[in-house]
Amino acid sequence: MNKKSNILKQAAAYPHITWAVLFIIAPLIFVMYYAFTDRKGNFTFENISAMAQPSYLEVFLRSVCFAFLATVICLIIAYPVAYFISKASPKTQKILIMLVTLPQWLNFLIRTYSWMALLEDTGIINTMLGSIGLGPIHMINTPFAVILGMVYNFLPYMIIPLHSVMSKLDNRLLVAASDLGCNQFQVMTRVVMPLSKSGIISGITMVFVPSISTFYISQKLGGGNFDLIGDTIERQFQTAYNYNLGAAMSFVLMILIVISMAIMNKYSDEDGGVIV
Amino acid sequence: MNEKKILEPEGVASCEAKKIVELIDVAKSFDGEIVLDHINLVVKEKEFMTLLGPSGCGKSTTLNIIAGFVTPDTGDVLFDNVKINDVPANKRHVNTVFQKYALFPHLNVYENIAFALRLKKMSEEEIYERVEEMLAMVNLRGFEKRDVNLLSGGQQQRVAIARALINRPKVLLLDEPLAALDLKLRKDMQNELKNMQRKTGITFIYVTHDQEEALSMSDTVVVMANGKIQQIGTPTDIYNEPENAFVADFIGESNIIDGVMLDDYKAKFSGHEFECLDKGFSKNEPVDVVIRPEDVDVVPVDKGMLVGEVTSVTFKGVHYEIIVDIDNFKWMIQSTDYVAPNQKIGIYIEPDAIHVMKKSEFSNMFGDYSSFSDELEHLSDTNEEENGEDE
Numbered sequence: 001m002n003k004k005s006n007i008l009k010q011a012a013a014y015p016h017i018t019w020a021v022l023f024i025i026a027p028l029i030f031v032m033y034y035a036f037t038d039r040k041g042n043f044t045f046e047n048i049s050a051m052a053q054p055s056y057l058e059v060f061l062r063s064v065c066f067a068f069l070a071t072v073i074c075l076i077i078a079y080p081v082a083y084f085i086s087k088a089s090p091k092t093q094k095i096l097i098m099l100v101t102l103p104q105w106l107n108f109l110i111r112t113y114s115w116m117a118l119l120e121d122t123g124i125i126n127t128m129l130g131s132i133g134l135g136p137i138h139m140i141n142t143p144f145a146v147i148l149g150m151v152y153n154f155l156p157y158m159i160i161p162l163h164s165v166m167s168k169l170d171n172r173l174l175v176a177a178s179d180l181g182c183n184q185f186q187v188m189t190r191v192v193m194p195l196s197k198s199g200i201i202s203g204i205t206m207v208f209v210p211s212i213s214t215f216y217i218s219q220k221l222g223g224g225n226f227d228l229i230g231d232t233i234e235r236q237f238q239t240a241y242n243y244n245l246g247a248a249m250s251f252v253l254m255i256l257i258v259i260s261m262a263i264m265n266k267y268s269d270e271d272g273g274v275i276v
Numbered sequence: 277m278n279e280k281k282i283l284e285p286e287g288v289a290s291c292e293a294k295k296i297v298e299l300i301d302v303a304k305s306f307d308g309e310i311v312l313d314h315i316n317l318v319v320k321e322k323e324f325m326t327l328l329g330p331s332g333c334g335k336s337t338t339l340n341i342i343a344g345f346v347t348p349d350t351g352d353v354l355f356d357n358v359k360i361n362d363v364p365a366n367k368r369h370v371n372t373v374f375q376k377y378a379l380f381p382h383l384n385v386y387e388n389i390a391f392a393l394r395l396k397k398m399s400e401e402e403i404y405e406r407v408e409e410m411l412a413m414v415n416l417r418g419f420e421k422r423d424v425n426l427l428s429g430g431q432q433q434r435v436a437i438a439r440a441l442i443n444r445p446k447v448l449l450l451d452e453p454l455a456a457l458d459l460k461l462r463k464d465m466q467n468e469l470k471n472m473q474r475k476t477g478i479t480f481i482y483v484t485h486d487q488e489e490a491l492s493m494s495d496t497v498v499v500m501a502n503g504k505i506q507q508i509g510t511p512t513d514i515y516n517e518p519e520n521a522f523v524a525d526f527i528g529e530s531n532i533i534d535g536v537m538l539d540d541y542k543a544k545f546s547g548h549e550f551e552c553l554d555k556g557f558s559k560n561e562p563v564d565v566v567i568r569p570e571d572v573d574v575v576p577v578d579k580g581m582l583v584g585e586v587t588s589v590t591f592k593g594v595h596y597e598i599i600v601d602i603d604n605f606k607w608m609i610q611s612t613d614y615v616a617p618n619q620k621i622g623i624y625i626e627p628d629a630i631h632v633m634k635k636s637e638f639s640n641m642f643g644d645y646s647s648f649s650d651e652l653e654h655l656s657d658t659n660e661e662e663n664g665e666d667e
Contacts, residue, residue, distance in 0.1 A: 183366055
């Protein structure tokens with residue numbers, strides 16, 4: 001191979017390498033640095049070991065549980081929706097996918113505030129329930145409200161990868177399955193689901209990761225009663241000014257995510273196409 | 277069980293074979309376009325029936341209606357004399373070999389073949405036994421663990437056949453199963469399929485646009501065009517006694533000439549009176565006359581019934597293909613003797629070489645061989661199969 005073209009090829013990679021070093025590698029090094037030093041800059045494990053405190057453990061555990069639940073609910077809702085969309089005509093599919101992403105065009109904060117207005121004890125839903133003699137049902141400031149907020153915000157990230165796999169599914173395979181004796185349900189479990197595995201895995205990844213690290217949703221919809229990792233980290237930087245503890249939390253969160261992804265990868269095929 | 281009996285080898289279909297599938301006045305339109313125009317069809321047990329026609333003729337739709345993938349707009353589908361219009365595909369005793377095989381990419385060869393049995397919650401030993409039996413039948417022993425995506429076209433085809441036959445269906449539907457294979461493999465598979473059908477005694481309903489395939493494999497050929505059945509008959513009948521100009525043109529080469537039936541056994545065309553074996557037409561009835569290229573004899577000019585000038589000669593291996601201009605009508609003649617282009621020749625036609633047909637909607641649609649290259653294109657323009665009908 002020609003030497004000159006090799007140099008050119010390398011040069012083409014420089015912008016990306018520079019970008020990665022400046023905005024990915026360097027921040028990571030900073031996080032590690034803060035996580036393993038005290039305020040005076042001395043090396044310490046104290047920040048990490050502080051994570052073993054029951055109050056922090058509770059936060060981590062709650063974050064994992066909420067994110068897990070939100071991911072499962074997203075999957076249950078998104079799967080039939082994505083399947084239904086993939087069966088529509090190409091033109092309708094485009095419109096439906098646009099509708100799925102439509103809420104994302106609005107600012108995240110506005111969407112979350114809107115849910116507050118909907119869920120409050122004197123909010124829109126309870127007022128409507130009251131007018132037909134039901135309720136009020138206490139929804140705001142409950143785990144339900146927080147998980148609802150997560151599901152609402154991250155659902156499109158489940159639907160889109162599922163739809164993209166399902167729309168490529170060869171319809172003849174479904175016909176062949178019913179020809180061989182599958183009823184509608186068996187067509188789903190024996191053909192559609194195994195063949196959409198890569199979409200399921202990307203969807204889970206794309207919902208679980210933002211769910212576990214989200215902040216603000218819990219503060220607004222959970223009324224501050226259900227601190228999640230994201231909120232706790234934010235507080236360390238914004239109010240407590242304890243960068244070291246905040247960095248340690250980020251570091252532990254990162255490890256949690258890596259472990260979750262490793263578990264996911266174990267269950268996926270080599271063609272699983274996990275997006276991390 | 278009576279299922280078992282089907283797999284036992286039996287002789288050729290007996291004469292009084294009973295009806296297995298029957299279509300009565302079946303019609304189907306897609307988006308206002310008529311795809312099947314009130315067809316009636318009877319398929320007998322142990323029969324190898326081929327639905328033959330160009331793309332868009334309705335043959336695939338007919339197959340899909342029997343399989344249960346398409347519901348007819350009107351008419352009845354009978355199976356074993358029981359109406360099955362509302363029986364879903366998964367409950368019919370029919371299995372299909374799909375055009376591009378439609379093997380499950382997430383399953384290996386063994387699991388693809390075992391698919392139907394797994395649904396029946398059969399024991400592992402019984403499944404193993406039946407899958408091995410199928411693998412032996414399609415010559416794929418030792419391929420159990422293979423990834424179906426890495427098999428050759430011919431091997432995928434065999435897996436598809438095994439997968440469809442393991443259910444021991446009463447009727448196997450085959451939708452252009454050999455279309456994706458190369459010529460040599462296609463010939464081999466034709467023989468194998470025919471043998472399999474004889475051995476298992478399962479009724480085969482086979483869809484193809486390849487007339488040669490239809491003639492060489494079938495007990496019965498059903499020629500379809502424009503959503504209608506044009507002719508049902510044995511391969512010999514279809515070739516020798518075509519019902520109308522469409523069938524004559526679609527099956528093999530033919531010179532289709534405008535003529536008049538003067539009387540029984542007497543036809544007139546190309547300005548000459550011919551003796552023939554056809555009768556039963558009214559006097560002076562306009563007819564279409566078919567003469568196969570191989571039935572025309574080349575003779576010296578003075579002995580010819582008709583005289584014409586050779587416009588082209590093509591060597592085809594076994595014979596020469598000669599195009600002769602007779603009164604501005606281009607005939608195709610196949611002869612083992614060479615004649616030179618621009619030479620004047622006479623032609624002689626035996627009475628039994630003449631086949632007279634009633635005029636039909638297809639009369640005059642298939643002219644002479646003056647635009648021969650177009651004609652070839654028309655015949656080969658059938659590879660894209662009826663995609664519009666699939667849904």
